[in-house]
Amino acid sequence: MFGFLIGKEINDDAVRLNMLCGNVKKHFMTLPKNALKEKLEKEFIDSNKSIRDDDASIVFDDLPSFIFNFYFSGPFEDQFQVIGRGKYAGFSLHWAGDSKNSSAQDGISYSATGGARKLAQVMAKKFGFIDISRTMNRLMRP
Numbered sequence: 482m483f484g485f486l487i488g489k490e491i492n493d494d495a496v497r498l499n500m501l502c503g504n505v506k507k508h509f510m511t512l513p514k515n516a517l518k519e520k521l522e523k524e525f526i527d528s529n530k531s532i533r534d535d536d537a538s539i540v541f542d543d544l545p546s547f548i549f550n551f552y553f554s555g556p557f558e559d560q561f562q563v564i565g566r567g568k569y570a571g572f573s574l575h576w577a578g579d580s581k582n583s584s585a586q587d588g589i590s591y592s593a594t595g596g597a598r599k600l601a602q603v604m605a606k607k608f609g610f611i612d613i614s615r616t617m618n619r620l621m622r623p
Contacts, residue, residue: 491603494569494600495600495604495607495608496607497543497544498544498547498563498574501547501549502561502563502581505549505561506561506576509521517537517551517553518532518537518553525539529541534553535554535555536550538550546569547563547564547565547566548564548566549562549563550562557577559578560575560578561575562576563576565596565600568594568597569596570591570597571585571586571593572585572593572596573585574604574610580611581609581611582611582612583601583604583610583611584612585614586614598614601614
């Protein structure tokens, strides 16, 4: 009966998430590592950031169900990852250059939520992300 409300909420979150991802790519991913660390340090309060030598995580106030991760070394240093939590547990998004993919997959101690699964579908349909959920779930099976 209220499925349309849940769908609208997921759609609204997908629009905001896509907008934030575009802003992150434009305003953060173009910076050298040290400048990125300084920008994150200045722009986010302590409870919404964790900055270490090799990586950093931030949470935007207007979309707290998602953690944005940056890597400063290794094969992932030119990309970022977004991890869902709460109603979006199991959702994952990766953006590297022009390559964008998302997935909803079960973890070791949890199952991906319905919200995570629907969000991965909406990100693919509306914004061109490649939904790799089936591939990832096949790889994770014993």
